Amino acid sequence: MGHPRTDYLPTQLDVLEAESIHIMREVAAEFERPVLLFSGGKDSIVMLALAERAFWPARIPFPVMHVDTGHNFPEVLEFRDRRVAELGVRLVVASVQESIDAGRVAEETGRWASRNRLQTVSLLDAISDHRFDAVFGGARRDEEKARAKERVFSFRDEFGQWDPKNQRPELWNIYNTRIKMGEHIRVFPLSNWTELDVWQYIAREELEIPSIYFAHPRSVFERDGMLLADNPFIPRAEDEPVFEATVRYRTVGDMTCTGAVESAAATIKAVITEIAATRITERGQTRADDRTSEAAMEDRKKEGYF
Amino acid sequence: MVGAPQDIPVTSPWPRDRHTGILRLATAGSVDDGKSTLIGRLLYDSKAIFEDQLSAVERTSRARGEDYTNLALLTDGLRAEREQGITIDVAYRYFATPRRKFIIADTPGHIQYTRNMVTGASTADLAIILVDARNGLTEQSRRHAFLATLLRVPHLVLAVNKMDLVGYDQAVFEEIAAEFTAFAAKLDIGDLAFVPISALHGDNVVQRSENMAWHDGPALLSHLEHVHIASDRNLIDVRFPVQYVIRPHQATDPELHDYRGYAGQVAGGILKPGDEVMHLPSGMTTKISHIDTARGAVDEAFPPMSVTLVLEDDLDVSRGDLICRPHNQPMVTQDVEAMVCWMSDAVALTPRGRIIVKQTTRTVKALVRDLHYRLNVNTLHREEDIDRLGLNEIGRVTLRLTQPLFCDPYSRNRQTGGLILIDEASGATVGAAMITEKH
Numbered sequence: 001m002g003h004p005r006t007d008y009l010p011t012q013l014d015v016l017e018a019e020s021i022h023i024m025r026e027v028a029a030e031f032e033r034p035v036l037l038f039s040g041g042k043d044s045i046v047m048l049a050l051a052e053r054a055f056w057p058a059r060i061p062f063p064v065m066h067v068d069t070g071h072n073f074p075e076v077l078e079f080r081d082r083r084v085a086e087l088g089v090r091l092v093v094a095s096v097q098e099s100i101d102a103g104r105v106a107e108e109t110g111r112w113a114s115r116n117r118l119q120t121v122s123l124l125d126a127i128s129d130h131r132f133d134a135v136f137g138g139a140r141r142d143e144e145k146a147r148a149k150e151r152v153f154s155f156r157d158e159f160g161q162w163d164p165k166n167q168r169p170e171l172w173n174i175y176n177t178r179i180k181m182g183e184h185i186r187v188f189p190l191s192n193w194t195e196l197d198v199w200q201y202i203a204r205e206e207l208e209i210p211s212i213y214f215a216h217p218r219s220v221f222e223r224d225g226m227l228l229a230d231n232p233f234i235p236r237a238e239d240e241p242v243f244e245a246t247v248r249y250r251t252v253g254d255m256t257c258t259g260a261v262e263s264a265a266a267t268i269k270a271v272i273t274e275i276a277a278t279r280i281t282e283r284g285q286t287r288a289d290d291r292t293s294e295a296a297m298e299d300r301k302k303e304g305y306f
Numbered sequence: 307m308v309g310a311p312q313d314i315p316v317t318s319p320w321p322r323d324r325h326t327g328i329l330r331l332a333t334a335g336s337v338d339d340g341k342s343t344l345i346g347r348l349l350y351d352s353k354a355i356f357e358d359q360l361s362a363v364e365r366t367s368r369a370r371g372e373d374y375t376n377l378a379l380l381t382d383g384l385r386a387e388r389e390q391g392i393t394i395d396v397a398y399r400y401f402a403t404p405r406r407k408f409i410i411a412d413t414p415g416h417i418q419y420t421r422n423m424v425t426g427a428s429t430a431d432l433a434i435i436l437v438d439a440r441n442g443l444t445e446q447s448r449r450h451a452f453l454a455t456l457l458r459v460p461h462l463v464l465a466v467n468k469m470d471l472v473g474y475d476q477a478v479f480e481e482i483a484a485e486f487t488a489f490a491a492k493l494d495i496g497d498l499a500f501v502p503i504s505a506l507h508g509d510n511v512v513q514r515s516e517n518m519a520w521h522d523g524p525a526l527l528s529h530l531e532h533v534h535i536a537s538d539r540n541l542i543d544v545r546f547p548v549q550y551v552i553r554p555h556q557a558t559d560p561e562l563h564d565y566r567g568y569a570g571q572v573a574g575g576i577l578k579p580g581d582e583v584m585h586l587p588s589g590m591t592t593k594i595s596h597i598d599t600a601r602g603a604v605d606e607a608f609p610p611m612s613v614t615l616v617l618e619d620d621l622d623v624s625r626g627d628l629i630c631r632p633h634n635q636p637m638v639t640q641d642v643e644a645m646v647c648w649m650s651d652a653v654a655l656t657p658r659g660r661i662i663v664k665q666t667t668r669t670v671k672a673l674v675r676d677l678h679y680r681l682n683v684n685t686l687h688r689e690e691d692i693d694r695l696g697l698n699e700i701g702r703v704t705l706r707l708t709q710p711l712f713c714d715p716y717s718r719n720r721q722t723g724g725l726i727l728i729d730e731a732s733g734a735t736v737g738a739a740m741i742t743e744k745h
Contacts (some may be wrong), residue, residue: 006575008539010611012407019612056600058555059554148398150401169423169726194407196402
């Protein structure tokens with residue numbers, strides 16, 4: 001007998017990939033109308049790549065949905081449309097502007113006015129209009145402390161609400177998919193991935209990501225320690241001068257609440273080196289929506305946010 | 307203030323390919339045992355805690371009038387938990403060292419302990435049981451050890467915490483270790499290690515403690531990094547539950563028109579192209595033509611890989627079926643003996659009660675034919691002649707299924723031997739069950 005060729009221990013990315021693919025196939029097998037939320041951000045890019053791998057050589061057997069605040073980075077929308085066309089999947093757009101026009105929600109006002117929170121209504125309306133019964137989201141448990149407590153298969157009642165105190169126990173890799181009419185399940189295939197895992201997977205798989213994740217010159221202004229892109233959707237105060245900076249984005253959300261970081265990292269390798277060394281969380285550094293209170297994410301999640 | 311994190315290398319952005327696997331661990335113990343402090347310490351010292359998280363904790367600590375930064379606050383998640391100082395549910399934490407990525411299932415010690423601990427332990431490679439050096443073993447530590455062995459967590463660590471409060475006294479540690487060893491003899495524990503620590507001061511957590519030079523074992527983190535988990539999976543018995551049938555139907559590509567692949571996650575054994583395999587329930591045999599992944603065909607598949615099998619013959623295979631080797635088949639049975647942990651306060655498990663069972667990719671209806679006994683998790687005594695199993699209770703049942711399961715004893719394979727129990731009316735997950743050997 002020679003030495004065994006391998007100890008049959010896959011790498012962490014292999015384990016995470018296998019787990020996510022198992023989750024996606026479970027959904028495709030047990031639900032009638034799944035949909036995958038795709039924003040063009042790095043997490044949903046990885047999620048879409050995993051879906052492509054899970055069903056290869058067949059096409060992804062469900063549509064993707066983008067909740068469009070109307071305040072998106074144009075680079076990201078362009079990327080979204082190209083990627084959807086490549087994969088031959090159907091794109092559903094849930095428009096916050098339409099929710100506003102229909103009187104379903106009212107535009108926020110004030111300095112931190114954002115359509116971020118309004119997305120929840122557009123999302124829940126779209127889920128109910130299309131009768132989606134399973135909704136894939138790219139949320140990770142390492143992102144935020146309320147998310148650390150969420151199940152991979154997260155049950156939502158007919159109002160789309162999350163009840164953190166009444167979650168289904170989740171054992172082994174066996175997922176309970178039973179729901180009644182009008183209820184749905186949010187499914188988080190990236191639950192066990194960290195920010196660094198996502199970046200390392202993007203690098204290993206050579207996934208394309210929108211250009212704004214890499215260092216580029218941009219007109220920005222500073223607010224509460226964050227660099228925000230100068231854009232028509234945020235009213236700027238007089239003491240908030242615009243200046244040119246070389247920045248990249250660490251998360252990609254709505255232009256009104258996503259900040260950039262100063263960086264010269266122009267390649268995926270340089271970005272990963274910076275991420276590995278950073279001492280601030282991605283949400284703490286670049287998301288105004290999580291700065292409003294200790295429980296900002298928990299409150300939004302209970303209402304039905306991603 | 308806590309001092310600077312102890313100096314362990316920051317996670318390399320370039321994991322050495324073969325060596326960074328994942329270790330899943332469950333922690334058991336109450337807030338009083340210093341569990342949250344230990345987890346906070348591991349996260350902090352491995353630099354998984356970021357400055358904005360730490361400064362939020364420092365603010366809260368100051369506001370509460372605490373004279374040191376309470377690392378336990380790092381793991382409080384929900385508003386109610388912070389307000390009431392309790393942990394409600396299983397929380398998952400992540401940190402990494404250059405050797406391994408760690409996933410901690412952090413389960414509360416007291417409230418709903420059984421349900422949550424069973425949940426956390428179901429996927430764990432290793433469980434840390436914390437005891438307070440001043441109190442020694444408690445009923446709760448014995449209970450936690452029992453639950454970890456019930457769920458077949460392969461590795462157990464008894465961490466004797468708060469050694470600083472007993473003057474780092476070796477005799478205190480040795481006495482607790484001896485007492486636990488005696489108790490452990492009654493349980494089926496694969497691998498057991500003992501570490502004396504002070505989570506608050508960091509002794510023997512990341513680095514070996516100078517205060518306890520008498521301890522000849524490694525610090526806790528070093529043990530977690532090196533514990534051998536490669537042999538914990540069953541690489542002998544081939545078990546491939548069919549999860550999803552992939553049929554491209556793409557008229558544009560005639561080569562794919564007849565493609566029929568069986569997708570699933572390997573639950574046991576090693577599969578190779580050319581292997582003779584048997585399909586259950588039909589009992590028909592065929593060979594593996596090839597094993598596909600989106601990255602291309604592979605020459606072998608083993609747990610926990612998600613792959614797609616293409617078979618040489620055209621069999622009628624669908625979700626819920628199982629592929630195994632002809633001379634190594636699982637149990638095929640409609641009568642299942644199992645240990646159940648009941649997790650619902652809304653309904654009880656009762657003899658003659660109906661339930662839905664999900665095992666691997668198979669969902670079947672079942673009847674509780676017999677409820678043999680309830681196990682007292684504190685004394686390990688069997689309480690017979692009972693008529694129900696309530697929340698957080700553990701008992702032995704016989705289930706009669708409407709369709710056979712393809713299963714193994716849980717002790718042989720955690721993937722094919724574990725079941726979840728679902729209430730028909732509410733759809734809630736109301737229990738977990740581990741299949742036992744037939745008697």
